[in-house]
Amino acid sequence: MGKSRKSKRQLIRDEKRAKKRGRELAEDEERSAKRQRHDDDDNSFYTLDPNADFIALDDDEQTQDVPLQHDRGGNFEREFFGMLADEEQEYFRHADELLELNDFPSPEERHIFLQNVYREARGKELKLASSQSCSRLMERLILLSNARQKKRLFGAFAGHFMTLVTHRFASHCCEKLFLMSAPVVTQELSGEADNDMEMGEEDGDEPEEVTEAMKTSMEDLFLLTLDELEEHLSFLLSDRFGSHALRVLLVVLSGRPLDQAGTKSLLQGKNKEYITVEGASAITSGLNSQTRTVPSSFSIAIQKIIGDSTASLDSTALRVLAKHPTGNPTLQLLLELELSLIVKSKKGAQSNKEDSGKAVEGESNIVTLLEKLVPDAPASFSDEKSQACEFVNGMLYDPIGSRLLETLIAHCPGKIFKGLHANIFGPRIQSLLRNDIASYPAIKVLNRLSKEDLVDAVQKSLPEIPSFVEKGRFNVIKTFFERCNVRAATAELGTLLQALTRACGGTWKHLIPRLCLLDEPEQPEPETKDKRFQPPDAKNMTALVSHGSQVASTLLSIPGQPSKAIQNSLLSLSPDQLRRLATSSAPTSFIFAKALTVPPQLPHFHKLLVAAMQPHIYDMAVSQHGNAIVTAIIATPSKAPHDDNGSSSTPTTHVVVPFHLKENIMSQLERRESDLRASWLGRNVWRAWKGDLWCHRRQEWVRWAKERDPEGERVAGMPKARVVVDQEMVEGGKKGVGGNKIDRKHAGSGREGGKHGGKVVSGKGAKKAVDGRKQRDEEREVKEKKEGKEKKEGKGKKEGKGKKEGKEKKEGKEKKEKKEKERKNKEDWKEKSEKKEKEDKGRSASNGESDDGKVKEKRNEDKSKARVVEVAA
Numbered sequence: 001m002g003k004s005r006k007s008k009r010q011l012i013r014d015e016k017r018a019k020k021r022g023r024e025l026a027e028d029e030e031r032s033a034k035r036q037r038h039d040d041d042d043n044s045f046y047t048l049d050p051n052a053d054f055i056a057l058d059d060d061e062q063t064q065d066v067p068l069q070h071d072r073g074g075n076f077e078r079e080f081f082g083m084l085a086d087e088e089q090e091y092f093r094h095a096d097e098l099l100e101l102n103d104f105p106s107p108e109e110r111h112i113f114l115q116n117v118y119r120e121a122r123g124k125e126l127k128l129a130s131s132q133s134c135s136r137l138m139e140r141l142i143l144l145s146n147a148r149q150k151k152r153l154f155g156a157f158a159g160h161f162m163t164l165v166t167h168r169f170a171s172h173c174c175e176k177l178f179l180m181s182a183p184v185v186t187q188e189l190s191g192e193a194d195n196d197m198e199m200g201e202e203d204g205d206e207p208e209e210v211t212e213a214m215k216t217s218m219e220d221l222f223l224l225t226l227d228e229l230e231e232h233l234s235f236l237l238s239d240r241f242g243s244h245a246l247r248v249l250l251v252v253l254s255g256r257p258l259d260q261a262g263t264k265s266l267l268q269g270k271n272k273e274y275i276t277v278e279g280a281s282a283i284t285s286g287l288n289s290q291t292r293t294v295p296s297s298f299s300i301a302i303q304k305i306i307g308d309s310t311a312s313l314d315s316t317a318l319r320v321l322a323k324h325p326t327g328n329p330t331l332q333l334l335l336e337l338e339l340s341l342i343v344k345s346k347k348g349a350q351s352n353k354e355d356s357g358k359a360v361e362g363e364s365n366i367v368t369l370l371e372k373l374v375p376d377a378p379a380s381f382s383d384e385k386s387q388a389c390e391f392v393n394g395m396l397y398d399p400i401g402s403r404l405l406e407t408l409i410a411h412c413p414g415k416i417f418k419g420l421h422a423n424i425f426g427p428r429i430q431s432l433l434r435n436d437i438a439s440y441p442a443i444k445v446l447n448r449l450s451k452e453d454l455v456d457a458v459q460k461s462l463p464e465i466p467s468f469v470e471k472g473r474f475n476v477i478k479t480f481f482e483r484c485n486v487r488a489a490t491a492e493l494g495t496l497l498q499a500l501t502r503a504c505g506g507t508w509k510h511l512i513p514r515l516c517l518l519d520e521p522e523q524p525e526p527e528t529k530d531k532r533f534q535p536p537d538a539k540n541m542t543a544l545v546s547h548g549s550q551v552a553s554t555l556l557s558i559p560g561q562p563s564k565a566i567q568n569s570l571l572s573l574s575p576d577q578l579r580r581l582a583t584s585s586a587p588t589s590f591i592f593a594k595a596l597t598v599p600p601q602l603p604h605f606h607k608l609l610v611a612a613m614q615p616h617i618y619d620m621a622v623s624q625h626g627n628a629i630v631t632a633i634i635a636t637p638s639k640a641p642h643d644d645n646g647s648s649s650t651p652t653t654h655v656v657v658p659f660h661l662k663e664n665i666m667s668q669l670e671r672r673e674s675d676l677r678a679s680w681l682g683r684n685v686w687r688a689w690k691g692d693l694w695c696h697r698r699q700e701w702v703r704w705a706k707e708r709d710p711e712g713e714r715v716a717g718m719p720k721a722r723v724v725v726d727q728e729m730v731e732g733g734k735k736g737v738g739g740n741k742i743d744r745k746h747a748g749s750g751r752e753g754g755k756h757g758g759k760v761v762s763g764k765g766a767k768k769a770v771d772g773r774k775q776r777d778e779e780r781e782v783k784e785k786k787e788g789k790e791k792k793e794g795k796g797k798k799e800g801k802g803k804k805e806g807k808e809k810k811e812g813k814e815k816k817e818k819k820e821k822e823r824k825n826k827e828d829w830k831e832k833s834e835k836k837e838k839e840d841k842g843r844s845a846s847n848g849e850s851d852d853g854k855v856k857e858k859r860n861e862d863k864s865k866a867r868v869v870e871v872a873a
Contacts, residue, residue, distance in 0.1 A: 093133055151216065161174065285539070314392075477496075513573070549588050566591075582625070583620060589626055589629060606656060621669065627682075
C-alpha cells in the first residue's frame with residue numbers, strides 16, 4: 001500500500017493548529033513571568049512604612065515616593081484558577097456564538113442545549129469567569145439562570161470573591177451575578193421564591209447535587225460575600241475593577257432601581273460592553289425598574305461598609321480620593337447613601353423618640369463621611385482658612401472633584417446647604433455660572449434655592465446673560481427659566497426672556513436659530529458614531545445644540561410670553577431651517593414634538609406649523625429623528641372639543657391640526673409609497689398613517705382619522721337634519737302617500753311630503769294628506785282614552801289584588817282574544833291592500849298617469865277604514 005498523503009486543506013489546518021499552540025505556549029510563559037514580577041512587587045510593597053499618612057489610589061501609583069498604609073487592604077493572595085483545555089475552550093466559545101445568534105430550530109432544542117452547557121460548566125465556573133474568551137458566556141448563563149442556579153454560582157465563587165472582583169474579566173461576571181440576584185432577595189422576602197428549588201426537576205433533567213449554597217437564602221449569600229470583602233474595602237475604593245463591583249453591591253444593598261440612568265452611570269462607564277441574550281427573565285427586568293424591598297440587615301451592612309472603607313482615611317486622603325477618576329464615583333455613592341440613611345434615621349427618630357435617643361447616644365462618637373469631608377459645618381464655612389471651606393473651594397474648579405461637590409449640594413441637610421450658599425455660592429453665583437466646571441455645582445445650588453434667594457441670583461446674573469449665550473452656557477439659562485417657573489417668579493421670567501432676546505438678536509424670530517445654531521454651516525455626518533473617534537469640535541457642537549434645544553423646549557412648556565416667543569420663532573423659520581431642525585438631531589426634533597402638544601399662544605399656530613412642514617414631509621418621514629414628528633401629526637385632533645354648554649372651545653386653548661392638512665400629507669405620502677416601503681422608518685410612518693386603508697378604502701380611512709378627534713366631534717362630516725316643528729307632518733312624510741320614506745327636510749310641505757317613484761303628488765294628494773292627518777288625530781284621541789281607562793283599571797287592580805284575582809284572569813283572557821282579533825284584522829287588511837295595489841298598478845298602466853290620484857285616494861280611504869277597524873277592535 002502507498003503512503004497516505006494529506007490534502008492541502010488538512011496541511012493548512014495542521015499549520016494553523018501548530019501556530020495556535022505556539023502562541024498559547026508563549027502566552028503561558030509571558031503570563032507566568034508577569035505573575036512572578038507581580039509577586040516580587042507585592043513582597044516589596046508590604047515592606048513599606050505601615051504608619052504612613054497617605055495612600056496611593058491606583059496600582060500604577062505604588063512607588064517608593066508615595067508611602068502606603070499596610071491597612072489599605074491590598075494584602076490578599078491573588079489566585080490562579082487554571083486554564084480550560086483546547087476542546088473545552090472551543091466548545092464554550094461555540095456555545096457563546098450560538099446563544100448570541102439564537103439560531104435554534106425550536107425552543108425545546110434551545111432548552112436542551114442550555115441544560116447541556118450548564119452541565120458542562122459545573123466545576124469549571126472559576127475558569128470560565130476568568131477566561132478572556134469565555135467570560136461572556138458566563139455572563140449570558142447568569143442572565144438565563146434561575147434562583148437555584150445563581151445560588152450554585154455563589155457557592156462556586158465563595159472564598160474567591162476578592163480575586164474575582166479584582167480580575168479584568170471575572171469582575172464583570174461578579175457584577176452581573178450581583179445585579180441579577182438582587183430581585184431574588186425581594187422575591188424571597190415576599191414569599192414568591194419558595195418553590196424555586198424544584199424548578200430543575202420539572203424538566204426531566206438528571207437530579208443534580210444540592211449544595212449548601214442552594215439551601216441558603218439569597219440575603220445570607222450576599223452577607224457572606226461582604227464578609228469576604230470586609231478586610232479589603234479600602235483597597236476596593238480605588239481599584240480599577242474592584243470599585244465597580246463594590247458600587248454594584250452598594251446599589252443592591254440600598255434597594256435603588258437598577259435601570260435608572262443615574263444608577264447606570266455610577267455602575268459602568270460609557271464604553272462598557274453590553275452583554276445580552278434572548279430569553280432573559282421578564283420578571284427580573286420588571287423588578288429592576290422599580291424600588292426594591294430589602295431586609296433591614298442590608299441597611300446595617302451599608303453603614304458598616306461606609307465606616308470600614310473610610311475608617312483609615314483622613315481628610316487629606318479623602319481629598320486625594322475625591323479627585324481620583326476611579327475613587328470619585330465610589331465616594332459619591334457612599335456619600336449619597338450615608339445622607340439618605342441620615343434622613344431615614346431622622347424619620348425613625350420622630351416616630352419613636354425612645355429608640356432615637358438611644359441611637360443618638362450610640363452614634364454620637366461615630367464620625368460620618370460628611371463630617372470628614374466638611375468638618376464643623378456649617379459654622380466652619382464662614383472661615384476661609386477652615387478645612388471645610390478649603391475642601392469646597394478646591395473641588396469647585398476640579399473636573400472630577402466637582403462631581404462629588406454636586407452630590408454633596410444635592411443631598412446635604414438644609415443647615416449645611418444654607419451655610420454653603422450664604423458663605424460660598426451666594427456672593428459670587430454669577431461668576432461661578434460663567435465657569436466651565438464650577439457652573440455644574442452652581443446649577444445644583446439653583447435647584448435648591450427658595451424664591452427670595454432665586455430672585456437675588458437672577459438679578460445678579462442678568463448682566464451675564466449675553467456672556468452665557470456667547471459661551472454656550474445654555475444649561476444655566478434653562479435652569480433659570482425652570483426654577484423661576486417652579487417658584488412662580490413671574491416678573492423674573494419676563495426679565496430673563498427680554499435679556500435672552502437681546503442676546504440672541506433683538507427679536508423673537510432669532511431665538512431658535514441662535515439656540516439651535518441654525519446659522520452655522522451644516523456639518524457632515526461623522527464617519528463613526530463612536531464619540532471617542534470624533535473630533536473635539538464636532539462633540540462640542542453636538543453638546544451646544546443639545547443644550548440650546550433644551551432651552552427652547554423649556555420655554556415652550558412655560559405658558560405665556562416664553563411659549564409665545566418660541567412659537568413665533570418657529571413660524572419665522574425658512575423651509576430649509578425647518579427641515580434641518582426636524583431631521584438633524586434628536587434634541588432639535590423634540591422641539592417640534594413638544595410644539596405639537598402645548599396650547600397655542602398664537603392664532604392657528606399648529607395649522608401654520610404643519611402647513612410649513614408639508615413640503616418636506618417625505619424627508620421627515622424617512623429621517624431617523626423626523627419620523628416621530630410625522631407620526632405625531634396624525635395623532636393630533638382635527639377639531640377642538642366642545643365645552644359643557646355645547647359650544648366649541650376657542651382655537652387658542654387646544655391643539656388642533658385641520659383635517660384637510662392631514663389629507664394633503666397623506667396624498668403626498670401616497671405619491672412616494674414605493675420609496676417609503678423601501679426603508680424601515682418609512683414603513684413605520686406608512687403603518688402609523690394607515691396608508692393601505694387610504695389606498696383601498698378611503699371612506700374607512702376618513703372615519704378612522706376622525707375617530708381621533710374629541711368625543712363630541714366623532715361624526716364623520718354628515719350634514720345635520722333640520723328639526724321640523726310639526727311632528728305629525730314628519731310622520732306623514734315618512735310614510736307618504738305611496739308608503740315610501742323620504743328625507744326629513746321635505747317632510748313639512750304638502751307638495752314634497754309624498755314622493756313616489758321620483759314624482760311629486762300635488763292638488764288632491766295634498767288634500768288627502770290633510771285628511772289623513774285628521775284621521776290620525778281622531779285615532780290618537782281614541783287611543784289616549786283607551787290608555788287612560790287601562791291605567792285607571794291598572795291602579796284599581798293594584799289596590800285590590802287579593803279580591804280581584806278572578807277578574808284579572810277574565811280580563812287577561814279578554815285581552816288575548818282582542819289581540820287575536822286585531823291580528824286577524826291586520827292580516828285581512830294586508831291581503832286586501834296587496835290585491836288592490838296589484839289592481840291599481842294594472843289600471844295605472846292602462847289608463848296612464850291621470851288615474852294615479854284616484855287610485856291613491858282609494859288606497860288612503862282603505863287605510864283609514866282599516867285603522868278605524870283596529871281602533872274599534
